[in-house]
Structures are given as structure tokens and as C-alpha cells.
Amino acid sequence: QQQVKQSPQSLIVQKGGISIINCAYENTAFDYFPWYQQFPGKGPALLIAIRPDVSEKKEGRFTISFNKSAKQFSLHIMDSQPGDSATYFCAASWESSASKIIFGSGTRLSIRP
Amino acid sequence: DSGVTQTPKHLITATGQRVTLRCSPRSGDLSVYWYQQSLDQGLQFLIQYYNGEERAKGNILERFSAQQFPDLHSELNLSSLELGDSALYFCASSVGTGGGYTFGSGTRLTVV
Numbered sequence: 001q002q003q004v005k006q007s008p009q010s011l012i013v014q015k016g017g018i019s020i021i022n023c024a025y026e027n028t029a030f031d032y033f034p035w036y037q038q039f040p041g042k043g044p045a046l047l048i049a050i051r052p053d054v055s056e057k058k059e060g061r062f063t064i065s066f067n068k069s070a071k072q073f074s075l076h077i078m079d080s081q082p083g084d085s086a087t088y089f090c091a092a093s094w095e096s097s098a099s100k101i102i103f104g105s106g107t108r109l110s111i112r113p
Numbered sequence: 114d115s116g117v118t119q120t121p122k123h124l125i126t127a128t129g130q131r132v133t134l135r136c137s138p139r140s141g142d143l144s145v146y147w148y149q150q151s152l153d154q155g156l157q158f159l160i161q162y163y164n165g166e167e168r169a170k171g172n173i174l175e176r177f178s179a180q181q182f183p184d185l186h187s188e189l190n191l192s193s194l195e196l197g198d199s200a201l202y203f204c205a206s207s208v209g210t211g212g213g214y215t216f217g218s219g220t221r222l223t224v225v
């Protein structure tokens with residue numbers, strides 16, 4: 001009930017291409033869906049987040065698409081750059097309470113020059 | 114600098130030993146979370162404290178314990194260390210009303 005399933009495990013994209021990472025959740029009580037970006041040897045950093053009352057949120061080259069009925073959401077990275085190479089984690093939580101975030105298993109993204 | 118401070122950054126110790134990892138949350142944050150990340154693994158939730166009290170427990174071994182002090186800093190104690198405990202240990206903090214975390218840069222523990 002509290003799992004967040006993430007795919008693919010790894011992804012290689014050519015520079016300038018679109019990177020797409022998908023996640024699915026089970027618990028309909030989740031109301032906050034953040035994405036984290038982690039570079040090697042560093043802590044994860046909040047990249048972008050969405051709430052279920054909107055279907056899409058865009059910040060620069062990063063877009064979250066959210067499908068509430070399917071309980072799925074995805075991260076799209078447009079015009080992918082080598083500097084985007086990192087591990088990406090989707091997550092879900094309850095924004096209104098002091099509660100832990102449930103993380104997906106992570107996607108290792110490599111952008112080829 | 115995220116505002117969450119973890120010390121030490123690196124720690125090398127022998128099997129059977131005990132270590133203490135320290136975390137100072139971002140100013141104003143009441144919640145502290147501890148996560149373990151092994152090589153090529155995801156983020157495994159260990160434990161959460163909110164304003165000094167344990168709030169949630171994850172896959173934390175009995176050999177591990179944590180606490181949050183009145184000044185809100187937290188310590189994670191790892192005892193009877195095994196080779197398999199080698200990992201990155203992250204602390205994160207939040208205001209306490211849910212939402213996103215801010216992670217520290219982690220402590221890399223190597224057990225030899």
C-alpha cells in the first residue's frame with residue numbers, strides 16, 4: 001500500500017533527447033509527489049514536486065506529468081544535457097503531516113554527449 | 114550547502130565497533146529522518162524524529178538506535194558493526210508539516 005514503483009532502473013539518452021522516468025503508487029492518500037536528483041557522493045536534492053490537483057508542472061526543462069486515475073506520474077527532462085546525468089528518485093508522501101517520504105528505487109540516468 | 118549538517122563525512126572502523134553519526138537539521142526544521150543507502154541501492158528509511166520524539170520506524174536493525182536532542186540535533190548510533198553496514202547514511206530534515214525534505218551530504222561509513 002505504501003510502495004512507490006519506479007522504472008526504468010537505468011536509462012541512457014543522447015544529448016538533446018528527452019529523458020522519461022515513470023512511477024506508480026498505490027496509496028490514494030498520498031498528496032505530495034516530489035522528485036529528487038542525486039549526484040555521486042552527494043545527498044539527494046529536491047528537483048520538482050507536484051500535488052494531485054494538477055496534471056502537469058513544469059520548471060525549466062523538467063516536467064512532471066500526473067495521472068491521478070491511473071495512480072502514475074512521470075518526470076520528463078527535455079533537451080537532456082550531460083550535466084543531467086544523475087540518479088533520480090520519485091517519491092510520495094502526505095504533505096499535511098510530519099511523515100516520512102516513500103521513495104522509489106531510483107533511476108540512473110546517463111546522457112551521452 | 115543545504116543547511117543540514119552531517120558529521121563526520123567519512124568514517125572507517127572495524128567490525129564489532131560502535132560509531133555515532135551526527136546530524137544538525139536546517140534551522141527551524143523539527144523533523145529529522147535517517148536513511149541508509151548501500152552501493153547501487155535506493156534510500157532505505159531507518160527512523161524519524163519529530164521535535165524530540167520518535168515518530169516512525171523503518172527497516173532499522175536492533176543494533177542501531179537514534180535520538181533527537183532538545184536542540185533538535187540528532188545522533189544515529191550503530192553498534193556491533195558488520196561489513197554489510199558499510200553504506201552512506203543520510204540525514205534529512207523538514208519543517209514538520211510534511212512536504213519535501215532537505216538532505217545532508219551524508220556520512221560514508223566503511224566497516225573493515
